[in-house]
Amino acid sequence: MARLRQERAVRTREKIVLAAASVFEERGFARASISEILARAGVTKGALYFHFPSKEALAQGVMAAQGDALELPGGTAGLQNLIDLTLYLAGALQRDPLFRAGVRLAVEQAAFGMRDTTPYQLWIEAFGVQLVAAKERGEMWPHVEPERIARLLVGAYSGIQLLSKFYTDRADLPERVAEMWRCLLPGIAVPGMVAHLRIDEPLAALSSVPEGGLRPAPVPAGGEPVS
Incomplete structure (x- = not known):
């Protein structure tokens, strides 16, 4: 009972x-x-x-x-997996009401007396895992600091999704995320790597996020060196 x-x-x-x-x-x-x-x-x-x-x-x-409704893309950790993750999140923001609400409240939280950085810190850490792996695999310039780039990415992504919400109700969010990567990658990825990264090709996961969402999957770490 x-x-x-x-x-x-x-x-x-x-x-x-x-x-x-x-x-x-x-x-x-x-x-x-x-x-x-x-x-x-x-x-x-x-x-x-x-x-x-x-x-x-x-x-x-x-x-x-908000994260309970997400099943993060699997695969070998690194720049491509990070790009895939950000595109997946763009699709989730278009379709998943729990994720959208969590993001909106994180932005509005001063209105109800909160200053909780946890939602942002979780994504900084998740992005950081991918960036650390990318550096270990030789995908990024030696001087690039993963933690700083992770913070930059979360800040940029937060602003981009807000602009997309205001202009098109996030209909163009995947394209705006791809544009962010086209601007950012030349500064962090080694030249030979940039040409091999998929930015514009839509992921199947973007069109398969159900309204009720899915259970979270861990972001993998590590990976084999780039040949």
């Missing part, structure tokens, strides 16, 4: 988070209402407040859960 109650509580929490994500993504934090979230989730106010004592806590829960 206790296990059934626990499973029911987990399902209820997931329903609340997904409903809140859809409302936050559409309206933003300030205009989102608890009553609309309750209606979409199909739960009572008591059930919601059992899991989230305030609207701010609910927003934080959506931010924390």
